[in-house]
Amino acid sequence: MKRIFIISLLALSITFNSCVQKNYLFSYFNNNGQDGLHLAYSNDGFKWTALKNDKSFLTPTVSKDKLMRDPCIIKGRDGLFHMVWTVSWKDKGIGYASSKDLITWSEQQFIPVMAKEEGARNTWAPEITYDNKTKTYLIYWATTIIGRFPETASKADDGYNHRIYYVTTKDFKTFSETKLLYNPGFNIIDATIVKDKNRFIMFLKDETREPDQKNLKIAYSDNLIGPYSKASEKITGNYWAEGPTVLKIKKDWLVYFDKYREHKYGAIQSSDLVNWTDVSAQISVPKGIRHGTILPIKKRELKKLLKVN
Template identity: 70%
Template sequence: MPPFFSSKSPKAFPLIISFFISFGALAQQALPKGQALVFAYFKGNGQDGLHLAHSQDGYTWSALKKDSTFLRPTVAKDKLMRDPCVIRGKDGLFHMVWTVSWNDKGIGYATSKDLVNWSAQQFIPVMQHEPEARNCWAPEITLDEKTGTYLIYWATTITGKFPETQSTADKAYNHRIYYVTTKDFKTFGDTKLLYEPGFNSIDATIQRDGKRYVMILKDETREPAQKNLKVAFSNNLLGPYGKASAPITGKYWAEGPTAIQLSKEWLVYFDKYTERKYGAVRSTDLKTWTDVSDQVRFPAGARHGTVIQVSQKELDLLLKQ
């Protein structure tokens, strides 16, 4: 150990304490005053529903309600609530979509004003028209703030599509990202292809970065194995998105990305599902990435979810549950 940090040095402990106080202060400054972060996630197979955790710095997360469910799934044949995506809508409500089954042709949807009390759940049959569709996985919502239109997108395998990337591995799934648009979650546009990256892809999430949009998605290729996260950019929410980048995650399998910008720093969280824990990478320019998985702490068993910013008042209500 260098002399600066030697336990024999009388200056060591004040300096170390000062360092951690300064680091904590910097972390707190990343969030506006009176704001907090909430992470929506599932556990197990998603059978018990929505779980929530909170954080003040984006690195240390604590489960809410003793890690019990905030909403139990009631729709679709399998009644699962996997991969919950929650955003705040233009109407001030929280809108949530989720995976209802491993092999259904629709997704779940519900709203809430406070993340505690939820509307009746709905099943949206986004791929019901497609006879060869096998599934609808990991739906997400992104709001076009200029038009007030919501983009709902997810991954589906349509048997016979994209034969150039077809494999017999992973039950022969060969996903691409599809979407619908809506302004009111009552009427929806036609289902269309959102992104064809040239590989089996799932778990897309889209964030606005100034005047452009960044899509973070999983390369699901099994042979040879990729199982990593990549990014692609577009000047428009509906695309076209450019060529996917090199992997931004390391030599481990990662999925279920969710991202947030804190001050000038982007944090992308993801499920290191083969290791049964959460990881993260950070960047200031969305080009150069640093793995900070050893710095984040999530509730045990947390799976694919989304991060959202809430007010302290909203968090106080959640803390009372």
């Protein structure tokens, strides 16, 4: 009887673990983003396999450059997947599309979020974070506005001097006025915000060129639209890093990023957001993967994606 009981417990444990096993989706781009959206999946957050033989799921159609760089996808409270992306190196807006299954997408739209700023040079790496308290989506990105923030102006990196701006929306049809989200006192790009209990955590890139930073840092806020704290000390090593995307697996934070000068991906891990361990040697990603975002998906959603050729 005792042996039967142990076997039954083991079977129950296996069944339970199978039910709670997470599936993750990595949205990313290759090359300059000209062929569109690429997707990969993982069951553990470390080993990633490209879907559709690493062919594009969606070809970009908006803006004169028709690029799809830095794709960010989230699952909305309406059950749809909402995606934003960088459409051009020098345009004043971002791309947007939605999908029920990540396979068939709505008509692509251009959202002119910086159109009212005559001196806006670009609109890079947009992301979306949902605020359950206000039932509102925050869309945010990096822009350089000519003449703004002269205290950190530099001729390096073609004179770009970014800050993070945002709009809010409840339906992706109407949007608030564009406002400044975060000015940390330095050139900043590639912000991504995740909720942790009652606070929001912003992972960001310090884009300062003189003297070199080009690393990832963290800021915190009690509210999604801020104000955010002073940025932390760098959490990445002695290499240039950008495009952070974040997973929390049990108690551990896992931050993926593009080691773009070395043409490879890196990852760091922490249980307290202070002490970080480089786990780059433990990850496996599709060849040529560039800046993107990770989101959890359901098993049935992944099954449909696995059938796409």
